[in-house]
Amino acid sequence: MPPDQPTGYLIVSAVLFTIGVVGVLVRRNPLIIFMSIELMLNAVNLSFMTFARYLDSVDGWIFVFLVLTVAAAEVVVGLAIIVSIFRTRRNIDIDELDSMRG
Amino acid sequence: MHITATTVAFVVLAVTAVLSGLGVILFRNAVYSALSLILNLFSLALFFLLLNALFIAVVQVLIYTGAIMVLFLFVVTMLAPDAQDTEQRDPIRWQKGVAAGLGVILAGGLSYLLFNTVLSPAARASAGDSLSKTVDKFGSIQAFGMGLFHGFLFPFEVTSVLLVVAILGALVLGRRASRD
Numbered sequence: 574m575p576p577d578q579p580t581g582y583l584i585v586s587a588v589l590f591t592i593g594v595v596g597v598l599v600r601r602n603p604l605i606i607f608m609s610i611e612l613m614l615n616a617v618n619l620s621f622m623t624f625a626r627y628l629d630s631v632d633g634w635i636f637v638f639l640v641l642t643v644a645a646a647e648v649v650v651g652l653a654i655i656v657s658i659f660r661t662r663r664n665i666d667i668d669e670l671d672s673m674r675g
Numbered sequence: 676m677h678i679t680a681t682t683v684a685f686v687v688l689a690v691t692a693v694l695s696g697l698g699v700i701l702f703r704n705a706v707y708s709a710l711s712l713i714l715n716l717f718s719l720a721l722f723f724l725l726l727n728a729l730f731i732a733v734v735q736v737l738i739y740t741g742a743i744m745v746l747f748l749f750v751v752t753m754l755a756p757d758a759q760d761t762e763q764r765d766p767i768r769w770q771k772g773v774a775a776g777l778g779v780i781l782a783g784g785l786s787y788l789l790f791n792t793v794l795s796p797a798a799r800a801s802a803g804d805s806l807s808k809t810v811d812k813f814g815s816i817q818a819f820g821m822g823l824f825h826g827f828l829f830p831f832e833v834t835s836v837l838l839v840v841a842i843l844g845a846l847v848l849g850r851r852a853s854r855d
Contacts, residue, residue, distance in 0.1 A: 580789055582722065585689045587785035589696050589715075591778050596700035598774035604705050604751055608712050611743070612696055615719050626726040631822035634731055635830075638823070641738050642834045646841035648743050652750045653848035659754050660851075 582623040589616035603655050603667050607648070614644050684725060692718040705751045709744060716740045729815045 589612055596609030618637045625633025659665050695718065698711030716739045723732040823831055 580792075581685060581689070582726070583789045584786055585692055585722075587789060588693055588782055591782040591785070592693070592696040592700060594781060595774050595778035598777070599771050600700060602705055604747070604754065605700065605708050608699050608708055608747065611712065611739075612699055612715065615716060615739070619719055619722055622723050622726050622728055622731065625728070631818050632826070634728055634819050635822050635827045637731055638734065638819075639827075639830060639834060641734060642837065645738060645743055646837050648746060649841050649845045650848070652746060653845040655754070656750060657848050665754060 579623045579627045583620060586616045586619040586623070589613075589619070601666055601668060603665055606667070607651055607655075611644065611648070614640060681725065684721075688718050688721050688725070691715075692722070706748070709747050709751050712747070713740050713744050716744070727815060728819075730819045 593609045593611075593613035593616060596612065597606050600606055600609065618640055621633040621636045621640070623633075625631065625637075655665060658670070662669070692715055695711045695715040699708045699715065702708045702711060716735065720732045720735040720740070723735060
């Protein structure tokens with residue numbers, strides 16, 4: 574399948590994206606939710622690379638490069654937020670973080 | 676369909692990627708999840724190699740499995756003792772089942788869409804500069820550089836602003852509140 578049509582790569586990408594979605598829905602630990610978001614970003618990266626290869630265009634590589642940069646920035650800020658929540662509350666279960674509920 | 680080395684590599688990588696992806700969301704211990712995610716990102720880097728993108732594969736290993744996951748492991752080991760026992764009780768009991776069902780529906784829908792999609796020759800023709808020609812002529816890194824510095828120079832420069840903002844944000848959030 575791989576040399577002719579991109580279907581195989583795209584199926585793997587779809588499965589990984591779904592695993593990420595289920596992880597965000599199911600887990601309560603914000604660190605693991607973060608990892609699931611990374612999983613989704615990477616699944617989309619795999620789609621970009623596949624389309625770059627099969628549409629014969631370099632644009633997909635640039636998108637992946639920019640996604641990598643944005644993911645790095647997002648992880649740095651997100652982990653800093655989680656650490657500072659942990660400092661003030663000693664607990665990072667997301668079900669407990671409802672102090673802004675209206 | 677005869678079996679080629681590429682097909683074997685693809686199947687092995689696909690199985691590794693899906694299993695390690697499942698590991699990320701199924702392990703109780705967050706450290707095991709992080710290690711599983713490292714394996715997943717590494718197998719994606721090998722996928723990129725299969726797709727002829729040497730530079731992106733190297734960048735993936737350096738940035739993701741290197742820098743980002745080290746940061747993740749650092750924070751996980753710093754916060755892990757409290758993170759363990761919070762997942763024991765389950766306030767919403769039906770949540771896992773519903774999420775799994777919705778996941779199956781999503782995967783099914785996406786797969787249905789993908790199986791019925793064939794890249795048309797028109798789409799191939801309309802994509803701009805021919806990548807394979809550039810790769811054959813100059814190699815993959817040069818092709819990437821040409822694309823980045825000719826068509827995408829402005830987004831590339833904006834990226835540096837984004838990184839500065841992220842550094843400042845992490846510094847402000849990570850600083851201990853001094854006196855107030």
